[in-house]
Amino acid sequence: MAGGAVAAGTVGRAAMAALPEPVIQTRAETMPPLVPDSGRPYRPVVTLNGWTLPWRMNQGVKEFHLVAEAVVREMAPGFKAHLWGYNGQSPGPTIEVVEGDRVRIFVSNRLPEHTSIHWHGQRLPNGMDGVAGLTQPAIRPGKTHVYEFVARRPGTFMYHPHADEMSQMAMGMMGFWVTHPKDRHPAIEPVDRDFCFLLNAYDIEPGSYTPKIMTMLDFNLWSWNSRVFPGIDSLNVRVNDKVRIRIGNLSMTNHPIHLHGHEFVVTGTDGGPTPRAARWPEVTTDIAVGQMRQIEFVADEEGDWAFHCHKSHHTMNAMGHNVPTLIGVDHSGLAKKIGDLIPDYMVMGERGMADMTEMEMPLPDNSVPMMTGEGPFGSVEMGGMFSVLKVRRDQQPGDYRDPGWYRHPQGTVAYEYPGPLAEPARFEGAGGQAMPRQRDALMPTEVRVRKPGAHGGR
Numbered sequence: 001m002a003g004g005a006v007a008a009g010t011v012g013r014a015a016m017a018a019l020p021e022p023v024i025q026t027r028a029e030t031m032p033p034l035v036p037d038s039g040r041p042y043r044p045v046v047t048l049n050g051w052t053l054p055w056r057m058n059q060g061v062k063e064f065h066l067v068a069e070a071v072v073r074e075m076a077p078g079f080k081a082h083l084w085g086y087n088g089q090s091p092g093p094t095i096e097v098v099e100g101d102r103v104r105i106f107v108s109n110r111l112p113e114h115t116s117i118h119w120h121g122q123r124l125p126n127g128m129d130g131v132a133g134l135t136q137p138a139i140r141p142g143k144t145h146v147y148e149f150v151a152r153r154p155g156t157f158m159y160h161p162h163a164d165e166m167s168q169m170a171m172g173m174m175g176f177w178v179t180h181p182k183d184r185h186p187a188i189e190p191v192d193r194d195f196c197f198l199l200n201a202y203d204i205e206p207g208s209y210t211p212k213i214m215t216m217l218d219f220n221l222w223s224w225n226s227r228v229f230p231g232i233d234s235l236n237v238r239v240n241d242k243v244r245i246r247i248g249n250l251s252m253t254n255h256p257i258h259l260h261g262h263e264f265v266v267t268g269t270d271g272g273p274t275p276r277a278a279r280w281p282e283v284t285t286d287i288a289v290g291q292m293r294q295i296e297f298v299a300d301e302e303g304d305w306a307f308h309c310h311k312s313h314h315t316m317n318a319m320g321h322n323v324p325t326l327i328g329v330d331h332s333g334l335a336k337k338i339g340d341l342i343p344d345y346m347v348m349g350e351r352g353m354a355d356m357t358e359m360e361m362p363l364p365d366n367s368v369p370m371m372t373g374e375g376p377f378g379s380v381e382m383g384g385m386f387s388v389l390k391v392r393r394d395q396q397p398g399d400y401r402d403p404g405w406y407r408h409p410q411g412t413v414a415y416e417y418p419g420p421l422a423e424p425a426r427f428e429g430a431g432g433q434a435m436p437r438q439r440d441a442l443m444p445t446e447v448r449v450r451k452p453g454a455h456g457g458r
């Protein structure tokens with residue numbers, strides 16, 4: 001958590017006729033919430049590894065300036081990607097307004113091709129919807145267009161180009177939008193902490209910098225706000241805080257987002273607050289492409305709780321997918337033979353893939369290991385869409401700093417059984433079959449695998 005909040009600007013009268021000065025942010029740390037200093041008050045959100053765009057008030061209109069441009073995004077320590085985004089980052093800054101606010105957004109295009117911005121989920125005049133060719137001419141390179149509308153309904157929204165979408169979203173152009181309710185809303189509870197992030201994905205070959213924009217499904221970097229574990233900041237809360245997490249999906253597949261240790265309810269979508277009678281407890285919620293989900297819970301269990309996409313390949317970083325399964329394959333003697341031809345050759349996979357985190361395998365420059373992240377008990381063996389909800393008794397209200405690892409009370413950590421292991425009793429019954437087959441049709445078959453570690457090599 002960095003200390004450098006960007007204050008909402010106050011500008012002289014003469015400057016009001018001009019464009020608002022664009023605010024650029026190039027750091028990838030989670031910025032502290034931007035407490036509003038004008039307009040109706042609200043409790044601001046915290047954007048994971050991101051920030052909120054300051055605005056200026058111009059005769060009652062909230063004015064923002066977004067600059068579409070090429071950016072360098074640190075996706076994890078040691079790994080930078082050449083993306084497109086807004087105001088120095090991908091995703092762009094979060095825009096926060098209040099229900100009923102009149103909003104004017106200047107969009108300057110510093111990309112080599114035309115663009116536009118669609119305000120996903122908003123009620124607005126058709127000509128402000130941002131679909132290039134359909135509701136407006138595209139914003140040509142070097143030009144600035146102005147969008148203006150009233151943020152009519154409170155909720156969780158996002159923005160993204162609606163011009164050459166395939167390239168521009170594959171390059172990282174997107175951002176979050178939150179409209180806070182103007183009064184106490186019957187279906188929107190006040191919360192102590194309010195986090196938001198977007199689900200996105202990239203295909204960047206290890207050792208290179210630019211995403212392959214033609215990739216349709218086989219992405220190798222599954223990210224939250226264009227960050228991958230261990231580059232994603234933890235969500236740090238105080239015991240008994242009421243917590244809201246807003247998530248939007250602008251990747252090419254669905255993500256079942258799973259929280260450990262607590263149950264949550266989905267309190268809203270991009271369609272608005274979910275009626276109370278339609279909420280039920282969950283520990284995983286699937287977020288389909290183009291959808292947003294708002295989850296809420298009381299963080300009443302102390303500890304470091306994993307929070308991740310439940311598709312196991314989405315908690316991995318760059319890896320080749322054309323690798324055969326080697327579990328049970330006997331490599332003995334093979335490594336030596338291949339090693340004579342290729343000195344760096346390593347045999348792996350016959351015991352599973354955990355070896356990946358233990359081997360000192362040389363990586364190309366500018367890449368992240370497939371699974372990594374040192375925890376207090378060893379490697380977490382994760383990558384991609386993974387973070388940690390840190391619930392602490394002594395985390396102060398308004399303090400979002402990382403409290404470090406949880407110190408488990410004595411006797412509350414799973415431990416090794418020191419006694420001898422008896423041979424398990426194996427059940428010998430034939431099993432119950434609802435429809436027994438004919439006796440002479442029973443042809444015994446067997447699949448033979450070599451048990452890992454059964455040869456002398458390891």
Ligand SMILES: [Cu+2]
Pocket residue numbers: 222254255256309310311314385
């Ligand atoms: Cu996923």
